[in-house]
Amino acid sequence: MVKEIERKLPVVHVCTIVPISLTVGANRIVPAIAIPHPLGDPTKTPEEEKAIRRHLVEKALKALQTAVTEQTVFTD
Amino acid sequence: MAYRIVHYINQFYAGIGGEEKADVGPEVREGVVGPGAALKAAFGADAEIVATVVCGDTYFASNMDKAGAEVLEMIKKYKPDGFIAGPAFNAGRYGTACGGMCEVVSKQLGIPVVSGMYPENPGVDLYKKSAWIIETGDSAASMRKAAPVMAKFLLKLLRGEEIGSPADEGYIERGLRKNVFYDKLASDRCVDMFVAKLKGVPFETEYKMPVFDRVPPQPPIKDMKNAVIALVTSGGICPKGNPDHIESSSASKYCEYDITGVNDLTSVTFCTAHGGYDATYADADADRVLPVDVMRDMEKEGVFKKLYNKFYATVGNGTSVANARRFGAEIAAKLADAGVNGVILTST
Structure with a gap:
């Protein structure tokens, strides 16, 4: 899906298993937290969890504003 | 032994x-x-x-x-x-x-x-x-x-x-090449293959080229403050009860859901249809898969202009590549027509 979307629009893939995203061919990748809760962490308080999610979304938006020429994983 | x-x-x-x-x-x-x-x-x-x-x-x-x-x-x-x-x-x-x-x-x-x-x-x-x-x-x-x-x-x-x-x-091709001796000269074999191709008869190449299925990256979003951002997920997020019956594995469809006025996904309103991961955490708070709450906050703060009022979801669990490709192409066309500037796609 990510590749077909990339044909029309810039897209960032926020996902947990980065090697699969790289194999599939996503160009902008933001590593997520865990498979059942990629943008959350139920072991934290709701406030901490939302802060984690905010941080990931900020990274995703930064990735969308970054020019890339090849597959790029956006870490901290 | x-x-x-x-x-x-x-x-x-x-x-x-x-x-x-x-x-x-x-x-x-x-x-x-x-x-x-x-x-x-x-x-x-x-x-x-x-x-x-x-x-x-x-x-x-x-x-x-x-x-x-x-x-x-x-x-x-x-x-x-x-x-x-x-x-x-x-x-x-x-x-x-x-x-x-x-x-x-x-x-x-x-x-x-x-x-x-x-x-x-x-x-x-x-x-x-x-x-x-x-x-x-x-x-x-x-x-x-x-x-x-x-x-x-x-x-x-x-x-x-x-x-x-x-x-x-019976193994899956590994991209290994092996030298083999033939009685027939390469030129003869080459002409045989060409003739077969002209006749429309099946033939097998001796030197398969690798297939690189890559899409060049789109240029970045220049003006985020005026951008419309859409959310898409393969994590199966849908309204509570999965009204459209998205399959828990081998999904045959994706669905479009309106989130106009929705500021937070809760256990009362949304859940996951995905059968390939433990649904406990997504059912309790679907923002953990589709970050609508944070996107709304950032929209209000003016980080970007607008969160697109529809999101697209399917279940990425044993989904065939052909279906995933079709879903992606259709979703992309709809988003581009709607004036969306960029997409966040989340996967579990």
Whole structure:
């Protein structure tokens, strides 16, 4: 899906298993937290969890504003 | 003397449990467990499964290096002559774990390794260069057919017998090239192929070119403050009760949901249709998969102009590549027509 979307629009893939995203061919990748809760962490308080999610979304938006020429994983 | 084999399987085939147990760490059991019985039957007296290592799929996929090292230590103790993993059919995390273990064992112990997967399993593209992967069907229904092929092929490797072509042996092409002598000159063979092509008759190339299926990156968003951003997910987020019946695996469709006025996804309003991960956390708070709450906050703060008022969701669990491609193309066309400038796609 990510590749077909990339044909029309810039897209960032926020996902947990980065090697699969790289194999599939996503160009902008933001590593997520865990498979059942990629943008959350139920072991934290709701406030901490939302802060984690905010941080990931900020990274995703930064990735969308970054020019890339090849597959790029956006870490901290 | 029989060859000593160690078998790798996941928590499901070991009878520990389904997705709710997918985060269990590795353990080792003496002898045959679950699908090992079918392999044992095929090995006969030639090889013996001395131990079975079991690991949860989520545990492995989330800590690949650590889990690989832990499982390797368990395997080493049994001094195996060969290693067999799966078959994983079309289970993505399981295939990734099987392929990852084959790679580690092959590199560290230098023994023959075999797995079995459906060609669309993501583990195939990740590991076909490191391991022999026997082609299987997409579900455990093909176990009876797959197990003997895997077992016989491993015996062949153990005995150092010559390995034939993918079509002859049943493994998935690894991109290996092999020099072969023909009686017929290359020029003759080339003309034969050309004539066959003109006639529309099937022929087989001797020098397959790799297929690079890549899409060039789009230019970045220049003016985020005026951008419309859309959310898309393969994590199966949908209104509570899954009104459109998105399938929990092998999804045949994606759905479009209006989130006008929705500032937060709650356990009362949204859930996941996904059957390939433990749904507890997404059902309790779907923002953990589709971050609507945070996107609304940022929209209000003016970080970007607008969160597009519809999101698109499907279940990425054994979904065929053909369907995923179609979903992606249709979603992209709709988003582009709606004036969306960029997309965040989340996957579990």
